[in-house]
Amino acid sequence: MTNAHQNQGRSQAGIASAVVGLQWGDEGKGKFVDLLAAEHDAVVRYNGGANAGHSVVVHGDRFSLHLIPSGILHPGKLAIIGNGVVVDPEKLIDEMDNLAKRGIDTSSLIVSDRAHVVMPYHKAEDEIREDLFKAARTESPKGSLSEIGTTRRGIGPAYAEKAQRATAVRMGDLLKQDVLRDRVTKACTVRSAMFRSYLPGEQDHGMHDALNAEKVLARMTTAAGRIGPRIKETTYLLHDLLAGGKRVLFEGANGTLLDVDHGTYPFVTASSVAVGGVGPGTGVPTQRVSKVLGIMKAYSTRVGAGAMPTELFDELGQRIRDRGREYGTTTGRPRRVGWLDLVATGYACMLNGATGLALTMLDVLAGVDQINICVGYRTPGGETSRFIPDGVELARATPVFKTLPGFKEEIGTARKLSDLPPNAHGFIDTVQATLGVPFDFISVGPGREQTLDLRK
Numbered sequence: 030m031t032n033a034h035q036n037q038g039r040s041q042a043g044i045a046s047a048v049v050g051l052q053w054g055d056e057g058k059g060k061f062v063d064l065l066a067a068e069h070d071a072v073v074r075y076n077g078g079a080n081a082g083h084s085v086v087v088h089g090d091r092f093s094l095h096l097i098p099s100g101i102l103h104p105g106k107l108a109i110i111g112n113g114v115v116v117d118p119e120k121l122i123d124e125m126d127n128l129a130k131r132g133i134d135t136s137s138l139i140v141s142d143r144a145h146v147v148m149p150y151h152k153a154e155d156e157i158r159e160d161l162f163k164a165a166r167t168e169s170p171k172g173s174l175s176e177i178g179t180t181r182r183g184i185g186p187a188y189a190e191k192a193q194r195a196t197a198v199r200m201g202d203l204l205k206q207d208v209l210r211d212r213v214t215k216a217c218t219v220r221s222a223m224f225r226s227y228l229p230g231e232q233d234h235g236m237h238d239a240l241n242a243e244k245v246l247a248r249m250t251t252a253a254g255r256i257g258p259r260i261k262e263t264t265y266l267l268h269d270l271l272a273g274g275k276r277v278l279f280e281g282a283n284g285t286l287l288d289v290d291h292g293t294y295p296f297v298t299a300s301s302v303a304v305g306g307v308g309p310g311t312g313v314p315t316q317r318v319s320k321v322l323g324i325m326k327a328y329s330t331r332v333g334a335g336a337m338p339t340e341l342f343d344e345l346g347q348r349i350r351d352r353g354r355e356y357g358t359t360t361g362r363p364r365r366v367g368w369l370d371l372v373a374t375g376y377a378c379m380l381n382g383a384t385g386l387a388l389t390m391l392d393v394l395a396g397v398d399q400i401n402i403c404v405g406y407r408t409p410g411g412e413t414s415r416f417i418p419d420g421v422e423l424a425r426a427t428p429v430f431k432t433l434p435g436f437k438e439e440i441g442t443a444r445k446l447s448d449l450p451p452n453a454h455g456f457i458d459t460v461q462a463t464l465g466v467p468f469d470f471i472s473v474g475p476g477r478e479q480t481l482d483l484r485k
């Protein structure tokens with residue numbers, strides 16, 4: 030037993046920080062995790078899976094990361110996938126191979142042995158459920174409908190399996206043939222009964238194949254052969270890093286408004302997205318996280334179904350979508366676009382205890398004559414400045430806007446606050462005053478260098 034393991038109280042020497050998205054995902058978390066990774070020793074994912082798509086642009090080269098922490102582009106930093114993540118082993122190998130082809134060293138990657146595995150049958154189930162609900166879509170009551178519009182990466186079914194326990198497979202089980210065989214065989218047997226009426230069929234989305242236990246076992250055994258050496262205990266590892274004075278950065282996936290408890294349920298993802306997910310998702314107590322950087326765009330976007338009160342359906346929305354390249358990193362779907370919603374981002378700041386903010390995509394708003402910011406909702410029960418974390422109720426809310434004058438100047442080359450035009454200052458000041466949390470960064474483009482660092 031090492032000294033560090035005996036010291037259950039643990040030294041407070043190390044620093045733990047987190048990056049979380051304050052909207053419905055795609056706020057630019059990847060860019061800021063990459064930037065902050067330079068100041069940390071390890072970057073750790075605690076939630077979600079390959080539903081995430083984090084883009085990082087380095088010297089004009091674009092990297093899209095789904096499962097691998099966005100710190101991987103900095104040589105020598107530990108990249109840890111925590112136990113709260115659901116891991117598709119084949120996707121992880123693809124991602125490692127693609128990075129290797131581009132000269133990125135992924136040898137520092139570690140995957141928790143307690144992270145759950147996304148199996149082929151989880152992905153088929155995600156597809157079947159989404160198609161079923163799409164076919165059964167109803168427009169009434171408003172906001173209820175329909176499919177969730179998932180990324181179809183098997184995220185919901187994998188977390189459901191985790192909660193159901195008996196048939197779940199954890200990454201560590203990939204290295205234990207007897208356990209793996211037992212769980213996969215049971216999972217296939219249960220599902221074969223549940224999905225009987227689809228099997229085989231045109232609409233089975235590969236479920237028939239995915240329920241062939243021998244085939245699944247062969248695929249998982251091959252995958253385990255590749256990633257086996259990366260599968261490790263990570264909870265003591267993280268505590269040891271912190272006890273040794275290291276700096277650990279937690280990378281949130283998805284966005285706070287997609288949090289399974291606090292988001293616009295049921296149009297959410299299946300994990301704890303807000304910083305509270307760090308505790309269960311890594312074993313490091315959430316209160317150990319002393320800095321929480323909330324990432325927010327200068328407008329709103331959302332992919333998939335669910336209410337977004339400030340949504341723009343006109344030409345301006347399309348213009349923002351095109352200027353902001355608002356097409357999904359994971360699925361390529363066009364993102365829905367709307368005005369900035371400070372009711373929603375204020376709620377997300379509150380849930381996360383954000384200590385600082387990064388405003389992204391401010392450059393995208395250049396040339397917009399007048400900029401709207403949502404500061405309240407009109408609802409059947411009256412006006413409110415509180416968020417409504419319910420998909421059906423939120424669909425009944427309409428925004429109360431504050432209108433600010435826009436700015437014409439392109440700002441992609443700005444490097445300090447004084448480079449920004451007066452109306453951009455007006456926008457920043459209004460947002461900051463309303464949220465009551467300081468801006469640590471303003472981002473004016475995807476590049477690392479297109480960042481105003483206001484911390485100093």
Ligand code: GDP
Binds near residue numbers: 056058059389393
């Ligand atoms: P994430 O999921 O939160 O990491 O965000 P995504 O990577 O899915 O989407 C954000 C997109 O915006 C990516 O294509 C980034 O390269 C890009 N991006 C980040 N910050 C800025 C910015 O300030 N301006 C512009 N124009 N693009 C940005």
Ligand code: IMO
Binds near residue numbers: 081
């Ligand atoms: P990053 O980390 C944007 C959305 C999906 C869907 C809902 C549920 O790139 O910000 P799921 O596949 O998780 O069951 O889908 O959540 N969603 C995201 N939207 N960015 C993400 O991740 C997302 N992860 C999930 O579009 O509406």
Ligand code: MG
Binds near residue numbers: 055082083
């Ligand atoms: Mg994304």
